[in-house]
Amino acid sequence: MSQQELLAQVRDWAIWDDTYEFIEGNYPGYTDTNFSQQMFEEMRYQLMAFFDAEGDVHFLAGLNPATSQYQTCYTVERECRWMSVLIRTMQTSIKEDPEQGKSSLYAGTTPLMVASNPILRTDESGPPQGWLFKVRPMDDAWLSIIEDYTGLPTTLSMEQGGSNNDTTITISGNTIKAQRYLAVYPNNEHIVLGTQLNRTSYLASLETFRYVLLWTVCLMLLVIGLVLLLLERIILTPLRALTQFTQQASVDIKGSSNLLRRGDEIGLLARAFQEQFKHQQQLNAELIELSTHDPLTGLPNRRLFDQRLREVINIALTTDQPVSVMMIDIDHFKLFNDHYGHPEGDKCLQRVAQTMHDIATAHGFFIARTGGEEFSAMLPATTTTQAMEKSQALSHAIDQLKYPHPKSPVASYVTVSIGISQLHVEGVMTPSGLMTAADQALYAAKAAGRHCAKVYARSLANEPFSSHNTLP
Numbered sequence: 001m002s003q004q005e006l007l008a009q010v011r012d013w014a015i016w017d018d019t020y021e022f023i024e025g026n027y028p029g030y031t032d033t034n035f036s037q038q039m040f041e042e043m044r045y046q047l048m049a050f051f052d053a054e055g056d057v058h059f060l061a062g063l064n065p066a067t068s069q070y071q072t073c074y075t076v077e078r079e080c081r082w083m084s085v086l087i088r089t090m091q092t093s094i095k096e097d098p099e100q101g102k103s104s105l106y107a108g109t110t111p112l113m114v115a116s117n118p119i120l121r122t123d124e125s126g127p128p129q130g131w132l133f134k135v136r137p138m139d140d141a142w143l144s145i146i147e148d149y150t151g152l153p154t155t156l157s158m159e160q161g162g163s164n165n166d167t168t169i170t171i172s173g174n175t176i177k178a179q180r181y182l183a184v185y186p187n188n189e190h191i192v193l194g195t196q197l198n199r200t201s202y203l204a205s206l207e208t209f210r211y212v213l214l215w216t217v218c219l220m221l222l223v224i225g226l227v228l229l230l231l232e233r234i235i236l237t238p239l240r241a242l243t244q245f246t247q248q249a250s251v252d253i254k255g256s257s258n259l260l261r262r263g264d265e266i267g268l269l270a271r272a273f274q275e276q277f278k279h280q281q282q283l284n285a286e287l288i289e290l291s292t293h294d295p296l297t298g299l300p301n302r303r304l305f306d307q308r309l310r311e312v313i314n315i316a317l318t319t320d321q322p323v324s325v326m327m328i329d330i331d332h333f334k335l336f337n338d339h340y341g342h343p344e345g346d347k348c349l350q351r352v353a354q355t356m357h358d359i360a361t362a363h364g365f366f367i368a369r370t371g372g373e374e375f376s377a378m379l380p381a382t383t384t385t386q387a388m389e390k391s392q393a394l395s396h397a398i399d400q401l402k403y404p405h406p407k408s409p410v411a412s413y414v415t416v417s418i419g420i421s422q423l424h425v426e427g428v429m430t431p432s433g434l435m436t437a438a439d440q441a442l443y444a445a446k447a448a449g450r451h452c453a454k455v456y457a458r459s460l461a462n463e464p465f466s467s468h469n470t471l472p
Ligand SMILES: Nc1nc2c(ncn2[C@@H]2O[C@H](COP(=O)(O)OP(=O)(O)OP(=O)(O)O)[C@@H](O)[C@H]2O)c(=O)[nH]1
Pocket: 296, 329, 330, 331, 332, 333, 334, 335, 337, 341, 342, 343, 344, 345, 346, 349, 371, 372, 373, 446, 450
């Protein structure tokens, strides 16, 4: 119902190839196709006026406000005479401003809303072939539409002379009166659009509005708070727990059982991580086992032995306790292999290793396979005298196996020779020196006919040795 809406409608018609051709005189059926009384009534138009490029009337159609009769004419004569004042005002407007494309209010029996636009092709190319004007009456029907729209009683009146104010608001008693002054073309007149409000009901509705607004804000804050709380409980807290769970890369994090029991995606993810951790832990354990143990006998290997020896020596240095080592070698094992073959030699190594492991466990020392048929034992808090006793227990246990070794010049079964040394005794000062000394003692045992144990003494220092020592 606004001027802008009417302007959009007139533009729609004026910038259209059909209208352009009609004004050029090339579209004889245009009026029959596009105009009807029904269209005027539905669109609430009083008049549509087409002017040619010279500003002369080309075609007119309208509803006579006095008779409500629909009329079409090519001149302002006879039944269209009622349009003449309006047409003259439009022609004045064209002369003043050929650009048009505007809307104005005109005075009349009832005030009129008028919108106009130059006639162009659909693609808006020119030159303008003329002008189209549309007129809508601001009558009682128009007022009642405004009242329906605003919910306020509205009045419309004409007023002579200018007004300094666009809008005036006056309060008298319990009534607020608002008036809007709208200039009329081309006269020095104004249309006054007015409404009045009951002050008490206005203030009451204002109060109600404030009250509703306050409640809406409170409700929104409550909803936002609830959403944040749910977000924290359902998503953020479990996500933090999951992050902690994954960062620690462990299946035993505190509170992880709740996480793992969850039925949602976070629970799924946590269980997948748990499986992954377990698998990883298993792989790590396997890798550690492989890198620190001998695959044939299952005993710790030289790497683990050297590492443990360093640790035990470090402790012994601070506590001033003795540390002894034994180097154990199977006698004439080459002859065993030559006689029975390598696979049988492996079985023998496994059997001897198992026996030594059992004795080491029983006597509280650490044993490792440090060479082919060579083993080393590390005895914390043990002197050479005590180590000698344990070596005898070891040798005795292997003898008891009575593992056949028919080619051995020493005995008919598998026997071992053992070399023993102690840190800080007989000039042995370093981990490497300790192992070298045990090796030399072992050499001495071999030289003494094998199947015996020897303790290192300085006098053995120049004897050759097998050099299996890897410690620095
Ligand atoms: N079956 C088997 N034999 C091995 C393994 N590692 C080393 N040997 C053998 O152990 C033998 C060691 O021979 P030598 O160093 O001459 O020592 P020995 O025959 O025991 O002689 P002495 O030590 O002087 O009594 C060699 O025949 C190696 O092949 C192994 O893993 N399995």
